[in-house]
Amino acid sequence: MKKRTGMFCLLLVVLLVGVAAAQAQPTPITAIKAGRLIDPETGTAATNQVILIEGEKIKAVGPNLAIPAGATVFDLSKLTVLPGLVDAHTHMAITYKEQPENNYYYLTYIMESTPLRAIQAASNGIQLLNSGFTVVRDVGNNALYADAALRQAIEQGWLPGPTVIPSGPMIGSTGGQFWPTPEMYKDHNIMFPEYIDANSPDEIVRAIRENMLFGAKTIKLCIDCKPWGYSVEDIKLAISEAAKGGCKVEGHVQTADGAQRSIDAGIHMIAHGNALTPEHHRQMAEKGIFLAGTDMPFTPYRGNEQAFKRTVANLRDAWEKKVPLTFSTDLDYWNERMKNEKTGEWLTRGDLTIAFLETWKVAGIPQADILRAMTINGYKAADIIKERGPIKPGFYADLIAVTGDPLTDIDALRNVQFVMKNGMVFKKDGVMTPEKFFHPGPVRTPSGRWTR
Numbered sequence: 001m002k003k004r005t006g007m008f009c010l011l012l013v014v015l016l017v018g019v020a021a022a023q024a025q026p027t028p029i030t031a032i033k034a035g036r037l038i039d040p041e042t043g044t045a046a047t048n049q050v051i052l053i054e055g056e057k058i059k060a061v062g063p064n065l066a067i068p069a070g071a072t073v074f075d076l077s078k079l080t081v082l083p084g085l086v087d088a089h090t091h092m093a094i095t096y097k098e099q100p101e102n103n104y105y106y107l108t109y110i111m112e113s114t115p116l117r118a119i120q121a122a123s124n125g126i127q128l129l130n131s132g133f134t135v136v137r138d139v140g141n142n143a144l145y146a147d148a149a150l151r152q153a154i155e156q157g158w159l160p161g162p163t164v165i166p167s168g169p170m171i172g173s174t175g176g177q178f179w180p181t182p183e184m185y186k187d188h189n190i191m192f193p194e195y196i197d198a199n200s201p202d203e204i205v206r207a208i209r210e211n212m213l214f215g216a217k218t219i220k221l222c223i224d225c226k227p228w229g230y231s232v233e234d235i236k237l238a239i240s241e242a243a244k245g246g247c248k249v250e251g252h253v254q255t256a257d258g259a260q261r262s263i264d265a266g267i268h269m270i271a272h273g274n275a276l277t278p279e280h281h282r283q284m285a286e287k288g289i290f291l292a293g294t295d296m297p298f299t300p301y302r303g304n305e306q307a308f309k310r311t312v313a314n315l316r317d318a319w320e321k322k323v324p325l326t327f328s329t330d331l332d333y334w335n336e337r338m339k340n341e342k343t344g345e346w347l348t349r350g351d352l353t354i355a356f357l358e359t360w361k362v363a364g365i366p367q368a369d370i371l372r373a374m375t376i377n378g379y380k381a382a383d384i385i386k387e388r389g390p391i392k393p394g395f396y397a398d399l400i401a402v403t404g405d406p407l408t409d410i411d412a413l414r415n416v417q418f419v420m421k422n423g424m425v426f427k428k429d430g431v432m433t434p435e436k437f438f439h440p441g442p443v444r445t446p447s448g449r450w451t452r
């Protein structure tokens, strides 16, 4: 017995020494010398700024800050530093193709498993981070919660990637976006997990609770994917139920009626700008409803001129009416033509995403407003603005740097030289340097399941 007590005491001493050693470890300090530092909120830039980062958060920002001895210093004095970018509507865990599925994404669901699609999402996340996207709203068509798994894997520290705001499966009334045969619908339940059928108030509540239970941080509704879509009352119910789990509601909208019902219910965000009229834009501006226009450019690999003209006109009108605009892509496809025309090299998921700038440029949106849509409005739409995004003390250290000045030439964003995520350097001198992100432990649960 005595021997045991002695062993216990020794163990206790070892543990206490271990704890003391862990506590004595100072949090690493990083200093960034920024030649120019953009504040997208005001559309202005300050020169020769120092950003001090302690661990994963920003500690101080200013022109003459003393850099503590022992700090790791990154000299970006020849670059423009700005907050990370946001794609406010995309789909990282689905890639439908011309071969073998002829762009029919029903086939993708059948042929590609959730694990395979989760790995695609992880790769897409890395490609997006490489292009400066530090936040991604990933809203549906992600098989069995591949989006929520990717968010958790990045938070736990398994791999680098943007902060993912996952929706889980899209919730819709009978059929979702599918038109299946009776056999496929009734005998094979082809709807799930790509869509959750929720027809009555009880089913809507249940579907939202399930998505939140499995990791959704936003709720995506198919407002009018079918003529029997959701009523104003249905949408209001969804908004109040989602709020209980800290989620906001985005509506997929493809008809004028669906848009009006979403606006009347006071939805957080409307996806896809095609069905919206100038009157809808006026009401959205009045109510502060975010628009994820998914404004596809006309390129050699996607789109047509007529559709592009309509997209440009809609985006322009939304901007004129002062709708809170976000930068959004709806990317979920790949084809053989997705190559750089000059070099012949494949375009990455990040390149394909940033290419949507073309629509904003043709619409004549001022550079500062494009940048605001890609940052501040994106953080607000993702509901993370209080802790992540702005380069200010107390916020997570997510930032990027580019050559040139995006406030006078938005295309400078196509050439991201430096990326920091949660205080860790992911890209330096234009090259990915992600080794710090890969480790077998500690496995982090940074903010618990129910907080952001």
Ligand SMILES: [Zn+2]
Residues within 6 Å of the ligand: 089, 090, 091, 139, 271, 330
């Ligand atoms: Zn979409």
